[in-house]
Amino acid sequence: QFHTIKYEDLKWDESLGQGSFTRIFKGEKTDYRDGEKHTTEVLLKELDPDHKNCWESFFEAASFMSQISHKHLLHVYGVSVHGDKNIMVQEFVKHGALDLYLKREKSLSVSWKLNVAKQLACVLNFLEEQSIIHGNICAKNLLLVREEDPSQGISPFIKLSDPGINVAMLGKDVIMHRIPWIAPESLAAPDNLTHECDKWSFGATVWEIFNNGNPPLQGWSLEEVKLKFYENKQQLPPSQWTELADLIGQCMSYDLAFRPSCRSIIRQLNSLVTSGNNVIFRLAQDDH
Numbered sequence: 001q002f003h004t005i006k007y008e009d010l011k012w013d014e015s016l017g018q019g020s021f022t023r024i025f026k027g028e029k030t031d032y033r034d035g036e037k038h039t040t041e042v043l044l045k046e047l048d049p050d051h052k053n054c055w056e057s058f059f060e061a062a063s064f065m066s067q068i069s070h071k072h073l074l075h076v077y078g079v080s081v082h083g084d085k086n087i088m089v090q091e092f093v094k095h096g097a098l099d100l101y102l103k104r105e106k107s108l109s110v111s112w113k114l115n116v117a118k119q120l121a122c123v124l125n126f127l128e129e130q131s132i133i134h135g136n137i138c139a140k141n142l143l144l145v146r147e148e149d150p151s152q153g154i155s156p157f158i159k160l161s162d163p164g165i166n167v168a169m170l171g172k173d174v175i176m177h178r179i180p181w182i183a184p185e186s187l188a189a190p191d192n193l194t195h196e197c198d199k200w201s202f203g204a205t206v207w208e209i210f211n212n213g214n215p216p217l218q219g220w221s222l223e224e225v226k227l228k229f230y231e232n233k234q235q236l237p238p239s240q241w242t243e244l245a246d247l248i249g250q251c252m253s254y255d256l257a258f259r260p261s262c263r264s265i266i267r268q269l270n271s272l273v274t275s276g277n278n279v280i281f282r283l284a285q286d287d288h
């Protein structure tokens, strides 16, 4: 399914943190093509040795990413196995994960946020057309390839990262930490993910993008309280921008049938762009 990379062709640099049962490092891979030596900056994602049993799911995530290609999907160069080390070799994305970027950058414009949400909707639509379910859409799994530069008319560019270990393989506690990104129906059946699950997660991710990276249900630390969120069919605090709140609410419908198609999501995002401008105009008018 994918390219295997020789361990000796990899070089580890600094640690960049960890994911579910994984550790990530900046690194380099060396290729020898037409007699020349090429080194490429990469992201090395190592599966924890004590979760070796998840290696199929770990590589399944990698193979899902390398069997299709899309401009907004992270490129996976391949995998390397060395002793009890299972390593996924990914493209290195300069500005890292969006959840941290949103927390750091406090003055991102509405058009920046809409632009990023539209890119996510496009790759979601592509995955649905390819009948591929991601299963872990969230701001932490969105990577910022390019920052915006308004002076040059350059807009932000994101890529969706791999879903990581399949949620069905994760323990109950890890699944709880995915509330409210994980669709309520997936809590009961994590091994039965659907495209509708990705739409629910899309709604929670758009909520994150418009809430400056404040995680939803922040401070709801106790797991049973988070479960109450689903039991009471609660919604995330709605945005003041009603059209945006409506879209997020549709995506985060407890009834799968009410979740919009990707086409509808894209259409609604496009109309938010125009209504967004009007909202600003309306607010400006109210000020006078």
Ligand SMILES: Nc1cnc(-c2cc(N)nc3[nH]ccc23)cn1
Pocket (backbone or CB within 6 Å): 016, 017, 024, 043, 074, 090, 091, 092, 093, 094, 095, 096, 097, 143, 161
């Ligand atoms: N495929 C990927 C995934 N994450 C990065 C990344 C980049 C960065 N500047 N800081 C980071 N801190 C944590 C991860 C990360 C890069 N590429």
